[in-house]
Amino acid sequence: MIAQATARLFAEAGYSLYLVARNQSKLEAVADDLKVRGAEAVHTANLDVLDYSQHKVAINAAINTLDGLDLVLIAHGTLPEQKACEQSFDLTQKEFGINTLSTISLLTYLANYFEDKGQGTIAVISSVAGDRGRQSNYVYGSAKGTVTLYLQGLRNRLHKSNVNVITVKPGFVDTPMTSGMNKGLLWAKPEKIADTIFRAIDRRRDVVYAPWFWRYIMLIIRMIPELLFKRLNL
Amino acid sequence: MPYYSGWRFDVAYERYQSWGRYPKVEQEARILYWGDESLPTYECEDKTILPFGNGRSYGDVCLNEGGILLDCRHMDRFIKFDTETGILRCEAGVLLSEILQVTVSRGWFLPVTPGTQFVTVGGAIANDVHGKNHHKAGTFGCYVRRFELLRSDGARIICSNDENADFFSATIGGLGLTGVITWAELQLHHINNPFIDQEIIRYRNLDEFFELARESDQTYEHTVAWVDCLATGEQLGRGLFIRGNYAERIEGKLPQPSTTRLTFPVDPPFALINGLTLKVFNSVYYHKQWSKRTKSQVYYEPFFYPLDAIRAWNKLYGSKGFFQYQCAVPTEQMKNAIGEILERIGKVGIGSFLAVLKLFGDKPSPGLLSFPMPGATLALDFPNSGAKTLHLLDQLDAVIREIGGRIYPAKDARMRPEDFQAGYQHWKTMEAYIDPHISSSLWRRVTAQP
Incomplete structure (x- = not known):
């Protein structure tokens, strides 16, 4: 949903888009929508991100179809059930596959492409949950935390190649991934996150929290000494 | 992403209300994201569902007390x-x-x-x-x-x-x-462009309204009147008649459409719309223009959607909410009926902030239970002052009943089953097409055995 909302902003600005996702009928629904909203062209391709062997092919197809890429947004993910993961390494491994390894795999190819090209933007959706591990959510948190750290290094590497790497850290977002949860004051709509991403790309930012106030919430949470933090029920 | 479980406040209740914020009911909600999903009837065999859009209908037509609302707003492609x-x-x-x-x-x-x-x-x-x-x-x-x-x-x-x-x-x-x-x-x-050639005419009473409307409806695509419903006697029904056509061409330099929007931020402890503010507003609004007639070219938003400029204006009525009342009356009786309704409101003195009067045309709708009928329609809103308001609305119902008019379900929270069934003769035919798993608070109310 965040990806869809962000793509709409690019469509309205008249960009050409190449959408990659698992479900063909949903892809087509989104592609039709983006065309009506003003996208110059919209292409789609199927990819199950757990099928690592297809990553390189998928990226090459996108590069060929659009005649080169200027910007990539990686926005897929699942929200693991923490309690279930505590009982099952298989499940934890799968969640890491979806939320971490698939992203790293895609980034491996993309980083080299953009490094060669000498310009471009890579935006990746991580999470505020990756800023500190907590008992209620540390499988998702560590999966996203790895992505955050990986991006930090990648940004450092690609800076000299004029490639902008953006880490997007949304807080609570009202999407299908979080359906069934009670939505409160801290929750944001995907459109709001999309706005932040769109502006971050435009302004070549490095790390953005979405909405902005999460930067300060997470600052406080990160500052709590471990001695105290481990006793908290978070 | 789940973070601080203790910080969550449940706003589902707030989100799935009708625009009049009355009645307030207990219900669950599910979200439908994609058009190719099936309906969640498997998990609610004993409960009914009801599609919910953006919650802009006023009464209980979009509510399903004790049941499930199916939020369709995310199917927005x-x-x-x-x-x-x-x-x-x-x-x-x-x-x-x-x-x-x-x-x-x-x-x-x-x-x-x-x-x-x-x-x-x-x-x-x-x-x-x-x-x-x-x-x-x-x-x-x-x-x-x-x-x-x-x-x-x-x-x-x-x-x-x-x-x-x-x-x-x-x-x-x-x-x-x-x-x-x-x-x-x-x-x-x-x-041709997003502008409307608008004319606003101040008129002095109901007779003048009907004359203006009949004449304007020939040559104007859009017509509507705002009525000062606190005026009585000779001035009964006085107001501003607004008519407009899509502009052929843009004349001169036009103001850029404003992008700023106000949001009414809080729930006031009491209704800001009350007897006093209404009297002042109605009188000032009626006299807002010095000349009898003004012509201008305006952007489509202020012409069609003046109230959209203030987000959440419904909160002006306080947490008890408000009633909308919109009726349609047939042509033959419309003069008397509209006069009678305005008189009754004037007598009670709990006037409406927004009273809107318009003639309906005779183009038929394909809809079985469509509201408009050839004649006139009057839309009013009243702060919820409990029994006093309900009593007044019952009196208005009596006028409608007498002349074979009907009340708009999209704005209703309280009409009696007899009045619905008399106003919408096809309601029995409708029953054959209703999905067995779908129901609404309104439908249960207006089809109850009297």
């Missing part, structure tokens, strides 16, 4: 827009405002629009909404070419004038009861 013919196909959760954002710059406007652009396409069909051009154009339903109806048994029925015409007709104005509209195809109206 466009499917196809032909800029040559003006035919637009989109999912039913798309807002009219979102349509305008895409189509106005390409020369197409909504063929019919209600007084707010923040309603979904699904909601506009289910309530067969009308606008300032009803006398010429009819209802929203007249421009619906086709749609898909998703039933709780998984069936997907494509409906149009030639295909499943019975479901087509039952769903337009069908109050969301026949199934979930997943997508719809609309015929838009061609415009």
